[in-house]
Amino acid sequence: MQISVDYARCEGHGLCADQAPDVFGLDDDAELIYRFDGAEVPDEHRSAARAAVTVCPVAALRVLP
Numbered sequence: 001m002q003i004s005v006d007y008a009r010c011e012g013h014g015l016c017a018d019q020a021p022d023v024f025g026l027d028d029d030a031e032l033i034y035r036f037d038g039a040e041v042p043d044e045h046r047s048a049a050r051a052a053v054t055v056c057p058v059a060a061l062r063v064l065p
């Protein structure tokens with residue numbers, strides 16, 4: 001499972017980081033940090049990562065098929 005991140009769309013709400021802190025975070029400037037950019041999300045984080053995708057209010061996150 002991979003997630004695509006539309007960094008231009010992201011508004012730094014941080015809800016994804018609340019849902020999946022091992023997958024997403026925000027830096028000091030409220031810029032999104034995605035820890036598995038270009039890589040597979042490890043199995044143990046997939047459930048939380050899916051929840052994060054669902055909760056993003058601006059649809060900046062998408063699960064790739």
Ligand code: SF4
Nearest residue numbers: 010011013014016056
């Ligand atoms: S929830 Fe969406 S808008 Fe908010 S930081 Fe995460 S990706 Fe960005």
